[in-house]
Amino acid sequence: MNDLLESYDQKSQVDVAILDFSKAFDTVPHDKLLQKLENYGVRGNILNWLTSFLKDRHMNVAIEGEHSDSVKVESGVPQGTVLGPLMFLCHINDLPDAVKSTVRLFADDCLLYKTIRSRDDHLVLQRDLQELEKWADLWGMKFNAKKCYILSVQQKSSFFYELDNTILQQVNANPYLGLNISENLTWETHISNICKKANSTLGFLKRNLKHCPQDCRKLAYISLVRSTLEYGAVIWDPYLVKDINSLEKIQRHAARFIMKDYRSGNDGCVQEMLQKLNLDTLQDRRRQSRLVFLYKIIRGMVPAINNSTYLTPIKNKRRIKPKKSTDNQTTNIVEKFSVNHSNCFKVKDSNTKQFKNSFFIRAVQDWNSLEESVACAQSVESFKAALQGRN
Numbered sequence: 001m002n003d004l005l006e007s008y009d010q011k012s013q014v015d016v017a018i019l020d021f022s023k024a025f026d027t028v029p030h031d032k033l034l035q036k037l038e039n040y041g042v043r044g045n046i047l048n049w050l051t052s053f054l055k056d057r058h059m060n061v062a063i064e065g066e067h068s069d070s071v072k073v074e075s076g077v078p079q080g081t082v083l084g085p086l087m088f089l090c091h092i093n094d095l096p097d098a099v100k101s102t103v104r105l106f107a108d109d110c111l112l113y114k115t116i117r118s119r120d121d122h123l124v125l126q127r128d129l130q131e132l133e134k135w136a137d138l139w140g141m142k143f144n145a146k147k148c149y150i151l152s153v154q155q156k157s158s159f160f161y162e163l164d165n166t167i168l169q170q171v172n173a174n175p176y177l178g179l180n181i182s183e184n185l186t187w188e189t190h191i192s193n194i195c196k197k198a199n200s201t202l203g204f205l206k207r208n209l210k211h212c213p214q215d216c217r218k219l220a221y222i223s224l225v226r227s228t229l230e231y232g233a234v235i236w237d238p239y240l241v242k243d244i245n246s247l248e249k250i251q252r253h254a255a256r257f258i259m260k261d262y263r264s265g266n267d268g269c270v271q272e273m274l275q276k277l278n279l280d281t282l283q284d285r286r287r288q289s290r291l292v293f294l295y296k297i298i299r300g301m302v303p304a305i306n307n308s309t310y311l312t313p314i315k316n317k318r319r320i321k322p323k324k325s326t327d328n329q330t331t332n333i334v335e336k337f338s339v340n341h342s343n344c345f346k347v348k349d350s351n352t353k354q355f356k357n358s359f360f361i362r363a364v365q366d367w368n369s370l371e372e373s374v375a376c377a378q379s380v381e382s383f384k385a386a387l388q389g390r391n
Contacts, residue, residue, distance in 0.1 A: 001185075001235055002310065002360060003102065007115055008154050008185050009355035015125055016113040016151040016181075017161065018174050019132070022144035024108035025088055026076040029140035030054045033077075033091045040090065053083065075140065091139065098135040099128035106177055116152075122159040129163050149174050153183055179232050185354045187236040191243045198228045198250050206257050214258060218277060221254045226282075233286045234293050239357040247282050255279065287366060288387050294363040295383050298343075310360050312346040314339065338365070341372040 007014045021027075034051055042050065057073040077084040077091075085107060096103040101114040101124065112132070114125045136142055145166035151174055152158070161168045173182040173189055180190040202225050209217050229247055238244050255273040256262050264270075274281075297307050345364045350356035367375065377383035 001181075002358060004113070004153050004181075005185055005355045005358045009350055009352045011154060011351075013116040013156045014113055014153040015116050015122070015159070015161075016111060016153065017125070017129060017163075017168065018149045018151060018176060019110040019112060019163075020144045020147040021108045021110070021136075022142045024141070025079055025084065027141055028077050028088060028091050029075050032139055033087060036094070037087075037090060050083075050087075053078070054087070092141070095132070095135060098131045101125055101128045109177060111176065116157065119157070119159075122157070122161075126159070126161055129161060133164060151181065151183060153185060155183065177232075179236060187238060188240075188243065190236055191238055191246065194228055194231075195246050195250060198225050199253075201225050201228065202250065202254055202257065210260075214260075217258045221258060225250065225254060229282060230285065230289070234290050234359055234363075237286045237290060237357075237359075237362065239353070239362075244283055251279065251282055288384070290359065290363045291366055291370075291387060292380065292384060293359075294367055295377075295380065301380075311364070314344050314346050338369050340369050341375045343375050344368040 004014055004016070030051075033054065034047065037050060038047060054077070057078070058070045059073055060070045061068040077087040088108070092105065092108075095105065095110070099112065101112050104111040104113075112125070112128060114121055114128075116122060116125075133143065143163055145164040145168065148163055148166075148168050149171045150161050150168045151171055158170075173180055175181075180187075180193060182189055202221070205217070205220050205224065209220055212220075229250065238247070251274070252270045255270055255277060258277055259273045261269075261273065293302075296302050297305050298311065300307065345367065347364050347368070348355075348361055350358075350361060355361065374383070374386040377386050
């Protein structure tokens with residue numbers, strides 16, 4: 001998302017190919033997977049053990065006591081096992097080497113994207129799709145072209161991309177890893193979708209847990225509703241008041257459900273319920289999650305993110321105490337230059353509201369405003385405790 005947002009901020013078009021493997025975990029050829037493992041340096045008894053783990057498996061179907069004939073499993077990694085996903089990752093690990101465009105992989109979800117400045121860039125991305133098709137044929141995999149899509153961010157020119165003799169469908173928005181990414185990189189649709197899902201789940205809990213103890217109702221809310229409202233929130237954390245209020249409204253309804261109090265109408269009554277239940281606002285929780293994730297990045301605890309690529313240290317200049325913004329937007333110019341401790345970072349310049357409210361800009365502003373004792377905490381646990389004490 002940071003790559004896409006930076007390009008969007010520079011008014012550059014980025015074409016994103018959202019790719020889908022066909023029956024990914026079931027089609028991995030055993031011999032070719034074992035060949036790759038050997039090339040990675042897995043040899044001797046461990047390779048023999050993995051060979052035994054993958055090969056000579058048989059399966060049948062049992063329904064109401066009746067069993068089908070046993071059939072040998074010719075391909076695929078055993079699903080439901082610890083090693084299965086790891087074996088699949090080893091099998092597709094060299095996929096990015098086949099292309100020139102940027103690739104993002106998570107299990108069997110694959111994104112391929114490139115900044116488009118001319119027709120030649122379209123052609124490069126098309127050639128990369130063809131190279132991926134060759135890679136898939138070579139290693140016994142296959143893309144489901146009917147479920148692969150093209151999303152153009154800041155579209156200025158169009159191109160019909162092809163995969164497996166199929167023209168890929170152009171979309172305005174598409175889910176990826178549970179987040180609905182749109183062509184203008186805003187999150188209104190995603191927030192609307194999760195609010196609908198959370199409200200539906202909360203309604204289910206109200207109907208089925210109304211006679212359960214309060215602790216049970218609270219646990220059900222935290223496990224099934226709040227988790228929905230917070231999944232991936234460090235990425236889509238809203239900055240518009242209407243979106244913030246939409247999310248908080250669900251928790252306020254949940255507080256009445258947990259307390260079994262639907263009648264109280266006094267000013268601040270729901271706020272008192274939230275305090276009694278020890279439920280922080282979702283906005284505060286998102287801010288804390290943002291800071292904790294940045295802390296992990298700074299300390300090198302997120303190997304996939306090189307902190308030197310995204311964070312530029314700055315010298316400890318005069319300390320500026322940031323004023324609190326009342327519109328829930330990053331509009332206070334003082335925040336950008338606040339430096340409250342010795343481990344601060346530069347806040348990147350931004351031209352668009354999407355990039356200005358992206359993770360690294362908002363998180364760095366929050367980070368720079370922390371006190372020295374909080375920012376220098378020696379562990380994640382102590383950092384969380386210091387944050388909660390500060391709040």
